[in-house]
Amino acid sequence: MSNAIGIIYANTATDSLQGLALERPIAAVPFGGRYRILDFALSSMVNSGIRTIGLVTPHHYRPLLDHLGAGKAWFLDRKDGGLFILPGVFHGLGGNHTFCIKDLQNNMEYLDKDFAENVVISSGDQIFNINFKQALEVHDDKNADVTLIYKEMDNSGELTNEMFFDMDKDQKVSNIQDKKVPGRIKIVQPYFVNMLIIRREILSNILEKYSSIGCMDLIDILIANLEVLKIYGSPTCSLIGTIRTVKDYFDRSMDLLDLGVRGKLWLGADHIHTKIKDNPPTQYTSQAKVSNSLIASGCTIAGEVVNSIIFRGVILEQGCKIKNSIILPKCHIHANAQTDYAILDKSVKVNGENVLKGSSDHPLVVLKRTVI
Amino acid sequence: MRKQECVAMLLAGGQGSRLGGLTRIRAKPAVSFCGKYRIIDFTLSNCSNSNINTVGVLIQYKPFLLNSYIGLGSAWDLDNPYGGVHILPPFLGEKAGSWYNGTANAVYQNNQFIDFYDPEYVIVLSGDHVYKMDYTLMLKFHKEKNSDITIATLEVPWEEASRFGILSVDEDKRITKFTEKPLEPSSNLASMGVYIFNWSILKQALIADAGDSQSQNDFGQNIIPQQLKQGKRVYAYKFEGYWRDVGTIESYYQANMESLRAGHFLNIFDPKFRIFSNEDILPPHFVGSTAEINNSLVCNGCIVHGKVINSILAPGVFVGKGVQIEDSILLPNVKVHDGSVIVKTIVGENAEIMRHCRIGVEGLLAPKQEGITVIEDNHLVPEGSIIEAGNNV
Numbered sequence: 001m002s003n004a005i006g007i008i009y010a011n012t013a014t015d016s017l018q019g020l021a022l023e024r025p026i027a028a029v030p031f032g033g034r035y036r037i038l039d040f041a042l043s044s045m046v047n048s049g050i051r052t053i054g055l056v057t058p059h060h061y062r063p064l065l066d067h068l069g070a071g072k073a074w075f076l077d078r079k080d081g082g083l084f085i086l087p088g089v090f091h092g093l094g095g096n097h098t099f100c101i102k103d104l105q106n107n108m109e110y111l112d113k114d115f116a117e118n119v120v121i122s123s124g125d126q127i128f129n130i131n132f133k134q135a136l137e138v139h140d141d142k143n144a145d146v147t148l149i150y151k152e153m154d155n156s157g158e159l160t161n162e163m164f165f166d167m168d169k170d171q172k173v174s175n176i177q178d179k180k181v182p183g184r185i186k187i188v189q190p191y192f193v194n195m196l197i198i199r200r201e202i203l204s205n206i207l208e209k210y211s212s213i214g215c216m217d218l219i220d221i222l223i224a225n226l227e228v229l230k231i232y233g234s235p236t237c238s239l240i241g242t243i244r245t246v247k248d249y250f251d252r253s254m255d256l257l258d259l260g261v262r263g264k265l266w267l268g269a270d271h272i273h274t275k276i277k278d279n280p281p282t283q284y285t286s287q288a289k290v291s292n293s294l295i296a297s298g299c300t301i302a303g304e305v306v307n308s309i310i311f312r313g314v315i316l317e318q319g320c321k322i323k324n325s326i327i328l329p330k331c332h333i334h335a336n337a338q339t340d341y342a343i344l345d346k347s348v349k350v351n352g353e354n355v356l357k358g359s360s361d362h363p364l365v366v367l368k369r370t371v372i
Numbered sequence: 373m374r375k376q377e378c379v380a381m382l383l384a385g386g387q388g389s390r391l392g393g394l395t396r397i398r399a400k401p402a403v404s405f406c407g408k409y410r411i412i413d414f415t416l417s418n419c420s421n422s423n424i425n426t427v428g429v430l431i432q433y434k435p436f437l438l439n440s441y442i443g444l445g446s447a448w449d450l451d452n453p454y455g456g457v458h459i460l461p462p463f464l465g466e467k468a469g470s471w472y473n474g475t476a477n478a479v480y481q482n483n484q485f486i487d488f489y490d491p492e493y494v495i496v497l498s499g500d501h502v503y504k505m506d507y508t509l510m511l512k513f514h515k516e517k518n519s520d521i522t523i524a525t526l527e528v529p530w531e532e533a534s535r536f537g538i539l540s541v542d543e544d545k546r547i548t549k550f551t552e553k554p555l556e557p558s559s560n561l562a563s564m565g566v567y568i569f570n571w572s573i574l575k576q577a578l579i580a581d582a583g584d585s586q587s588q589n590d591f592g593q594n595i596i597p598q599q600l601k602q603g604k605r606v607y608a609y610k611f612e613g614y615w616r617d618v619g620t621i622e623s624y625y626q627a628n629m630e631s632l633r634a635g636h637f638l639n640i641f642d643p644k645f646r647i648f649s650n651e652d653i654l655p656p657h658f659v660g661s662t663a664e665i666n667n668s669l670v671c672n673g674c675i676v677h678g679k680v681i682n683s684i685l686a687p688g689v690f691v692g693k694g695v696q697i698e699d700s701i702l703l704p705n706v707k708v709h710d711g712s713v714i715v716k717t718i719v720g721e722n723a724e725i726m727r728h729c730r731i732g733v734e735g736l737l738a739p740k741q742e743g744i745t746v747i748e749d750n751h752l753v754p755e756g757s758i759i760e761a762g763n764n765v
Contacts, residue, residue, distance in 0.1 A: 033656030034672070072446075073653070257658075266655040278648050280641035281407035281669040281684070282657070283632075288665055296656040297408070297672050309656075 004136060004197065005081070005116045006045040009099055010038055010124035011058035011088040016245040019345055019367040026243055027124035028063040030328050030346070032256055032265075033296040033311055036067055037243055039274045040129060040265075041122045046074045047270040048132035050120060052081030054110045056088045056103045067275050074273050084110055089215070098123060098194055099218035105207050111200060119203055121218070123194040127240040127252055129265050129272060130195070135234035138171070139197045144232040146222060147197040148173060150190035151239050162191040163219065165233065173231040176223045192219075193239050202229070238264045250343065250363045253309050253326050257292055279312050287318050296329075303333065317352075324360070342366065374454040376426045376489040378511060378568075380419050381479050384412060384499035385432030385472055390620045392764050393720055393748030394703075399431065401499035402438040403624075404703045404721060406631050406640060407671045407686045409649050410441060411618060412499045416448040416457075417647045422507035424495065426455030428485055430478040432462060432471060447650035460485060474589030480578040491571050496591060498565040502627055503615035504645055510609045511568060520573045520604040523547065523596070524566035524611050536562035537592045539608050547606045552592050564611060567591060573604065614639040621741050625718060628684055628701050632667055654687055662693055678708070692727075700732075703749075716761060720749035727755050735760035 010027035020029050027038035038055075045053055053076060057064060070076070071083030086107040089100065099121060104111070111119070118139065120132050130149070139147040148165070166175040167190065176192075206221055222231065240261055241252040255261045266272060279298030284290070289304040298313040303320035311329040316322060319336040326343045333339070334352040341358035345368040350356065354372050358364030366372065388400025395403060401412035419427050427450060431438060444450075445457030460482050462471050472478035479486075479496065486494060493514065495507055505524070514522040525539055538557045540549040549558065569577075577595050581587050587594045600606055616627040631640055640647065654673030659665065664679045673688040678695030685691070689702045692710040700714050703721040708714065712725050715732035725731065731753070732745040739762025746764045747753065759765055 262655070262658065271653060272655070273653050276651065276653065278646060278651070281671045284665045284668045284670065286667040290659045290665060291663060292661040293659050294656040295659060295670070305659075311656075 003116055003140075004048075004050055004118040004120050004132070005114050005200070006050045006053040007056065007086070007104070007119055007121045008038070008041045008045070008053060008124045009056045009088075009103070009121070010041075010064060011056050011103065012098075012123055012125045013058060014125075014244050017243070017249060018246050018365045020246070020249065020343070020365060023368065024060060024063040025058040025124075027058075028067060029243065029249070030311060031127065031243070031249075031253065033294050033309055035272060035274045037127065038064065038067070038124045039272055040127050041124050042074050043270070043272040043274075044128060044130045044132065045120060045122070046076065046273065047129075048120070048136070050132070051076070051078060052084070052114060052116070054084040054086045054107065055124075056086045056107075058088055061085075069275070073275050081114075086110055097215060097217040100215050101207055101210055101213075101218050101221070102215045104203075104218075105211055108204070108207065111204055111207075114200065116200055118197050119200050120197050121195065123242075125244070126194065126242045127265070128193075128236070128238055129268065129270055130236050130238045131270055132195075132197070135197055135236075138232060138234040142171070142232045143230070144197075145199055145202050145229040146231045147234050148192050148231060149195040149197075149236050150233050151193050151236055152190055164189050164191045167233050171232050171234070173226070173233055176226060190233060190235070193236065194242070195236075197234075240265055246343070246363060246365055247361065250326065250341075250360075254307070254324075256294055256309065257307060277312060285318070303335075320350075326363075339364075345370075348372070374489075376455055376491045378424055378426075378493040378495055378507075379455075379486055379489050379491040379571075380424050380427040380495045380497055380507075381482070381486070382412075382415055382419075382427055382429045382497045382499050383475050383478060384438060385430050385435075385478060386500065387433040388500060388619065391618075391624060392621060393746045393751075394621075394624070394718065395434075396720075397434060397749050398437040399433045399435060400619075402441055403618075404686050405502060405618065405624075406628055407669045407684050408651055409647060411502060412438070412442070413448075413647055413649045414502050414504065415497050415499050416442075416445070416450065418503070418505050418507060419497075420448045420450055420648065421645055422505075424507060425450055425452040426458075426489055426491075428458045428460045428482060429499070430460050430472065430482065432478075435459075435461065441650055443650065448648045455489065458485065474587075474594075475591045476578060476581050476587075476595050477589035479574075480582050480589070483575060483578065486571060486575075494569050494571050494574055496565075496567040496569065500617075500619060501565065501615065502618055503564070504613055504640075504642075504647070505566070505611060505615075506645070507566075507568075510566070510611075513609045514568045514607070517545070517607045518605065519568075519607040520570055521596070521599055521606045522568040522609050523550075523606065524564040525561045525608045526564050526611050526615055527560050528562045530557070530560050533557035533560045533562065537565075537596075538562055541608045545608050545610070547600065547608050550596050550600055550606075552597075561608060561610075563592065563596075564615060565592070566611075567596075568609075573599070621718070621744055621746060625701065625742075625744050629682070629699070632669065632682060632684070652687065657685075660693075663691075678710075686721075715745075716743055717745040717747060719747045720751060722749060723747045723751045723753070725753045726757075729753050729755070729757045729759070731757070731759045732761045733758060735762070 076083040088103045282299040285302040288301045296312040302318040303316040317335040321338040323340045325339045337350045339356040342356045342364040384401040388395040618624040657674035660677040663676045671687040676691045677693045686704040688705040690707040694711045699716040707724045709727045712729040743761040
């Protein structure tokens with residue numbers, strides 16, 4: 001039996017994903033040819049032996065539930081444990097929390113009913129394949145109250161919202177720098193990746209104690225109680241990135257064309273699971289010309305594809321040119337149309353001879369079911 | 373348990389020795405087909421699409437991979453609390469036990485299983501054909517004709533008719549004559565090996581057949597001719613649609629290759645009548661910058677850096693740089709390393725072809741099996757090997 005249950009905050013919203021997050025939470029945004037962003041958090045937990053997972057849902061949860069069903073694809077249709085839907089609070093403007101405690105206070109029963117010692121909490125807007133077993137071992141060894149998962153900053157990625165912290169030799173967190181503090185120096189320093197392990201009883205106590213306060217971030221409560229709680233850190237290197245903006249989405253998608261990134265995410269022992277659609281194989285005609293691209297199943301490819309990601313069931317007609325683009329499921333690109341630096345949401349139809357062009361800094365986003 | 377109207381008995385125990393290296397470690401129904409499928413997917417999907425949710429799968433030959441593939445049948449939506457998929461191996465009784473000795477004997481030995489569901493009808497299916505068929509239409513025909521036995525039939529080309537069980541029918545579609553593999557066929561209506569029986573009739577026939585020491589205990593050879601002789605109402609249901617026999621290397625190769633042709637693609641992949649399969653969830657396939665893929669099918673999890681023409685790549689195949697693959701079928705998880713050339717070859721599952729091999733090259737003698745080369749499952753072809761066309765390795 002696993003000594004941990006999971007909670008995924010699948011209700012993170014953003015205004016910077018343009019049309020992609022219009023009708024869906026970030027967690028339900030399609031990613032990587034056949035997945036949705038949530039699949040990474042969900043599969044990581046399942047691969048870590050967690051068999052009870054609560055999902056904090058947003059207001060628009062239809063696409064999430066459509067994708068999840070009873071959780072069968074993640075082996076979560078179970079008698080003992082399984083998938084639990086935890087209806088989140090309806091946040092108004094300014095509800096910019098990572099782990100809002102109100103969302104959990106409304107679902108206390110989920111926490112009280114279980115016997116597990118620990119709770120693994122993760123956000124649902126990140127691309128990763130992390131096995132939490134290692135962190136759970138650290139958590140146990142140190143007899144920690146809370147273990148924060150961190151990544152060493154490598155100066156490569158752009159970090160805007162992250163929370164940095166200092167640790168002593170024993171990996172005990174001694175100081176947490178709030179993300180809101182301006183003017184911090186850029187040095188190699190561990191930053192928090194919005195995943196943590198906390199003792200279930202401590203979490204329950206916190207939720208009870210702060211019940212009178214409306215919306216507060218669990219992280220802020222941990223910072224406030226740094227002296228009282230035993231907080232440790234555990235490293236990971238399998239985080240690919242967080243999806244907040246269109247640029248994030250585009251760049252993290254294009255990262256997948258790199259073997260190193262695919263290796264961390266897909267080619268290891270732990271697989272990422274997703275809803276099965278039973279699509280046929282992808283068919284290439286004799287006019288197809290594809291290079292450096294990821295192509296999902298069920299597509300028909302008769303055109304040219306370069307540096308792109310093609311989702312399931314896309315039809316690319318003869319003479320069309322897809323460059324540096326992300327084409328979501330069931331799009332249909334007619335003959336001789338062209339796209340460059342474009343993200344086409346589901347079921348977009350591009351009629352013949354059209355040219356869609358964005359730039360690497362500002363990829364063009366075409367809304368779901370648009371006909372061009 | 374609930375009484376079922378119709379129970380399917382799926383014959384999946386045959387060795388399929390004519391498929392050579394492809395059935396060395398697995399039963400024929402578990403052989404990969406058309407990239408992501410396995411042969412049994414078609415029959416199980418037909419059951420699922422025809423609302424037949426109680427299926428007994430009769431197994432005998434090297435069943436492990438087949439059993440693990442079928443599992444609870446959930447991949448075909450056949451995990452049903454009132455029925456579901458049942459794997460039926462040969463078993464011991466109080467006094468003795470025996471292997472399944474013929475198709476009819478296999479069903480006979482499991483008469484308790486069928487009685488458990490107490491059906492009106494039993495549909496007997498074979499797990500080694502690739503076809504899409506709605507059994508409800510055949511059952512409707514069976515009821516309309518008030519038939520005892522209905523045999524699904526299909527028109528085959530006259531020149532091939534002597535390979536099949538051939539039927540002659542009167543104007544009411546009642547069967548007057550049935551000959552297994554006739555030298556001079558009197559009709560081109562061939563049996564597809566799909567039968568619907570009234571369970572009461574079948575049970576009697578099986579008991580009689582089991583008592584006959586001369587019988588080979590086979591449906592086509594014994595049961596059907598015997599029942600015809602007894603004057604039972606045996607009717608022929610005419611099936612029109614996609615049906616392929618994949619019993620030999622040649623027919624297996626042709627049926628696979630056909631799916632590359634545009635018209636046939638729809639035949640198999642028509643979304644209105646879906647074929648389900650128990651797939652591993654693999655990432656999308658990656659096409660490298662040195663790759664060239666023409667007129668081919670490529671499945672999830674593949675990594676392609678070389679040239680692929682008129683070929684089928686099953687899930688998880690790796691094609692290295694400078695590799696050339698032409699008119700070939702690569703089964704799941706095959707690895708082809710840099711610089712190898714493969715022509716008109718079926719490469720078995722998990723086989724690995726090291727660098728600079730040449731497979732399917734023209735030899736001095738006229739090649740066997742239409743020049744199709746077969747590499748066995750799990751085989752490792754060492755660096756620099758040259759294998760002539762038509763060989764089985």
